[in-house]
Amino acid sequence: MKNQEFPLLEIKKIAKSFSGVSVLRDISFSVSKGELHALVGENGAGKSTLMKILMGLYSADSGEIFLRGKVVHIKNPAHGLSAGISMIHQELNPVLDMSVAENIFLGKEILKYKIPFPKIADKKRMHIEASRILHEMNTGIDSHELMRNLTVAQMQLVEIIKAITFNAELIIMDEPTSAITNAEADILFKQITALKERGTSIIYISHKMEEIFRLADTITVLRDGDLICSAAASEFNENSLIKAMVGREITDIYPKEPAVKRNIALSVKNLSVGRKVKRVSFDLYEGEVLGIAGLVGAGRSETVEAIFGMRPPSSGEIFLGSKRVYIRSPKDALSHKIALITEDRKLTGLNLKFSVKENISIVALKNLFRKGIISDKIERKTALSAIKDLNIKTHSENMLTSSLSGGNQQKVVLGKWLLNNPHIIILDEPTRGIDVGAKRDMYMIISRLAKEGKAVLVISSELPEIMGISDRIIVMNGGYITGELERSEFSQEKIMYLAAKKGNYSE
Numbered sequence: 001m002k003n004q005e006f007p008l009l010e011i012k013k014i015a016k017s018f019s020g021v022s023v024l025r026d027i028s029f030s031v032s033k034g035e036l037h038a039l040v041g042e043n044g045a046g047k048s049t050l051m052k053i054l055m056g057l058y059s060a061d062s063g064e065i066f067l068r069g070k071v072v073h074i075k076n077p078a079h080g081l082s083a084g085i086s087m088i089h090q091e092l093n094p095v096l097d098m099s100v101a102e103n104i105f106l107g108k109e110i111l112k113y114k115i116p117f118p119k120i121a122d123k124k125r126m127h128i129e130a131s132r133i134l135h136e137m138n139t140g141i142d143s144h145e146l147m148r149n150l151t152v153a154q155m156q157l158v159e160i161i162k163a164i165t166f167n168a169e170l171i172i173m174d175e176p177t178s179a180i181t182n183a184e185a186d187i188l189f190k191q192i193t194a195l196k197e198r199g200t201s202i203i204y205i206s207h208k209m210e211e212i213f214r215l216a217d218t219i220t221v222l223r224d225g226d227l228i229c230s231a232a233a234s235e236f237n238e239n240s241l242i243k244a245m246v247g248r249e250i251t252d253i254y255p256k257e258p259a260v261k262r263n264i265a266l267s268v269k270n271l272s273v274g275r276k277v278k279r280v281s282f283d284l285y286e287g288e289v290l291g292i293a294g295l296v297g298a299g300r301s302e303t304v305e306a307i308f309g310m311r312p313p314s315s316g317e318i319f320l321g322s323k324r325v326y327i328r329s330p331k332d333a334l335s336h337k338i339a340l341i342t343e344d345r346k347l348t349g350l351n352l353k354f355s356v357k358e359n360i361s362i363v364a365l366k367n368l369f370r371k372g373i374i375s376d377k378i379e380r381k382t383a384l385s386a387i388k389d390l391n392i393k394t395h396s397e398n399m400l401t402s403s404l405s406g407g408n409q410q411k412v413v414l415g416k417w418l419l420n421n422p423h424i425i426i427l428d429e430p431t432r433g434i435d436v437g438a439k440r441d442m443y444m445i446i447s448r449l450a451k452e453g454k455a456v457l458v459i460s461s462e463l464p465e466i467m468g469i470s471d472r473i474i475v476m477n478g479g480y481i482t483g484e485l486e487r488s489e490f491s492q493e494k495i496m497y498l499a500a501k502k503g504n505y506s507e
Contacts, residue, residue, distance in 0.1 A: 006069030008033045008201045009054075009170055014063035016049055022225055023049050027063070029220045029230045031170065036192065036202045038216035038233070041245050042435040043405030045222040047205050051172050055080045055087050081107070084169035088162075088176050092155050096148035101130035103147055104162045133161055137187050140297065152344050153179045153296040153461070160188060164195070171195065174205045178433045179343065181295045181461040182496070189215065207435045209238050210464070221245055246437045253436070254468030255444050257451055261471075262286035264321060265455035266424055268307065271316030276302040278479040279316070284424065289446060289456045291470030293463070293495050299479040300459045301343065304426045308333045308340040320424075334363070336424075339417035341410075343429035343459070349413040352402035356394050357383035359401050359412050364419035386415035391441060407438020414445065425449060426457045431465065443469050463492045475499050 007030035016024040024046045031037045039047050052058045054065065056074035064071050067083060074080045077087070094103050101123070109121040110129065130143035139157050147155060156179040163171055177185040192202060192215060206212055212219065213233065220230040221244040228244050236244075266284040271277060277299045284290050292300045305311045307318060309327040318325055320336055327333050333340070342348040350359055360383045361368060368374045368382065383397040390411045394404060401412055410430065417425070427446070431439045446469055450456050460466040466473060467490045475483045475498035483498035 006066070007031060008035075008068060010066035010069075011050070011054070012064045012066065014050065014053060014060045014065070016046075016053060016058065016061050024053075024060075024225050025227075027222070027227050029227070031201050031203060031218075033169075033201055034196050034199045035217045036196060036204055036215050038204045038206065038212045038219045039222070040206065040212060040219060040241070041222035041228075042437055043407050044224070045245075045435075046225045047222055048174065050222070051087065051174060051203070051205070054172065055085065078107070081166060081168065085172070086163045086166040086168035086170075087172040087174065088159050089174055092152070092159055094147040094155050094158065096146070098147060099127075099143065100134070100141055100145050100147060100150070100158055101127045101143040103158055104130050104133070104143075104165060106162070108166065130161075133165065137161065137191070139184075139187075151296060151301065153181070153184065156180050157184060157296075160191075164191060168200070170201045170203065172203045172205075175207070175433050176204075177206070177208065177211065179429065179461070181499075182463055182492075183295050183499075185211070207433075207439070208462070209241065209436070212241070213238070223247060242436055245435070253440055253443070254465075255440065255447055256469055257447050259285075259288040259450055259471040261288050262453060264319075266307070266457075267317075267319035268303075269317045269319070271303065271306060271318070272314040272479075273299075273302050273306045273311050274314055276311075276479055277306060277313075280476075280479075280481055282474055282481065282484075284455045284457055286423075286453050286455050287450055288471045289450050289458060289469055291466040291473040292457065292459045292476060293461075293466050293473055294476035294499050296461075297478075298476040298499065300476055301428055302479075303476070304340060304428060304457065304459065308338060308426065310340075334420060337420070337422045338424045339420060339422035339426065341413050341417060341425070341427045341430060343432060345406075345409055345413050345432075350401050350409060352400070354401060355398045356387065356392065356401055356404070356412055357397040360386050360397075360415045360419065363416045367419070382419065386419065390415050390418075390445065405434075405438070407434035407441065410434055410438070410442065411445075414442075422454070424455045424457070426459075428459045429461065430458060431460075431462070439465075463495055466495075467492070475501075477501055 009031040012028050014024055014027045027050060041047055053060050056076040056079050072083060105126050110125045112120045112122040127143045134141050134143055141154055160176055176188060204215060216233040219233050219236055221228040263286050264283050265286045269281050271280045280303055294300050302311060306313045309329040309332050318327060325336055357379060361379050368379050380397060387397060392411045393408050401409060431442050446456055471487055473485045474481050475495055477499055482501040485494060
């Protein structure tokens with residue numbers, strides 16, 4: 001048999017346990033040359049563990065990996081790269097104090113001299129090449145910009161470019177569109193088509209049904225560490241795929257109840273934040289879910305960060321009800337009963353080295369003191385109540401938060417803010433990187449909070465999501481609000497039109 005008759009990759013009977021707990025059991029599937037193979041399943045199904053074995057970050061307890069028909073033992077990610085495998089990780093790990101160009105070429109720097117020594121990076125050529133790629137992908141990112149100055153979405157785009165430029169035969173994409181909008185995703189999808197045409201294989205991990213059915217040639221489903229099925233994408237529909245992933249049918253992804261608008265909870269008038277936000281004005285009512293849509297760089301996150309006191313506004317006014325307030329810090333926002341669930345739960349939402357109990361109670365510590373000491377009994381009771389109320393799946397309130405799935409981590413973030421009994425709840429990309437079952441849980445919580453009379457503000461880059469959970473949507477572009485839609489007017493076409501529309505640039 002000739003070498004080209006073998007699949008590019010074969011995974012055979014891979015098993016893995018941690019501390020006696022089995023997380024993968026006899027996983028087998030293959031990936032052909034030029035194929036996009038979707039690997040799907042709920043958080044905790046074993047997808048990331050399997051990919052870490054493939055990249056050499058973990059060793060399998062049993063089973064074999066074949067590359068081009070030959071057994072390989074990948075020792076580490078560098079070895080994986082040399083074997084032709086690169087990976088876009090869901091959890092970003094950029095070098096924050098290096099430039100975009102330096103991050104793109106990290107580990108494969110363009111050198112000034114062809115001789116082995118001295119190895120001196122040619123930064124000028126790296127910036128020229130990086131600028132070319134960034135321009136081709138229409139990112140709007142400057143190759144000289146430090147990574148720490150980029151948004152999460154821009155960092156995600158840089159990670160995508162970094163992986164693609166390795167010229168690997170197999171690219172693993174773990175939730176590559178979790179932090180980017182539809183427009184940026186379309187750019188990625190064009191790159192994927194080009195990669196497949198030149199014979200590159202892709203393992204694509206995603207919780208987004210529309211992406212899976214748009215891109216996948218083959219779909220493999222994992223559930224709780226077991227292989228459920230592996231078949232051509234044409235053999236699935238959305239309902240059958242969700243059922244295979246979660247083990248039950250979910251017929252209503254967006255359990256939205258009609259809003260009963262009450263009083264105005266928040267008024268933002270002519271808010272500006274440097275060049276990021278320009279004269280933004282809107283009202284948020286008690287009992288409604290107000291969505292904010294727009295492309296990366298539209299000013300959505302900067303707007304809510306200014307409301308929460310994370311960014312100093314250049315001008316404008318904020319009213320709670322009819323009373324003007326001055327919010328200069330998150331502490332001020334907390335005192336005014338405002339909560340912000342940020343888009344990066346691991347960076348700004350949680351302390352992963354703390355237990356579930358400690359993370360839940362951290363915002364409301366003042367309620368736990370008895371005689372000047374935090375009462376462990378009250379803290380435990382408070383945490384258990386939040387765990388039950390939000391259906392957080394954890395073996396114990398003392399479990400490390402880092403050991404939870406993404407969806408349950410997000411519920412912990414929400415739980416800690418709800419302990420402060422906020423009147424206004426702001427959620428920035430609330431379902432980023434979590435599975436379809438956990439997403440529905442989050443949507444139910446959001447709908448319930450609005451029904452209880454909370455004022456809920458949601459930023460989302462997923463158009464089906466923002467339309468599914470919102471009562472009203474405002475759309476931003478270039479720091480301006482470019483339009484507003486009532487629920488009866490919602491459509492992806494209208495939102496995308498407004499997201500590309502120029503704001504009022506006359507000063």
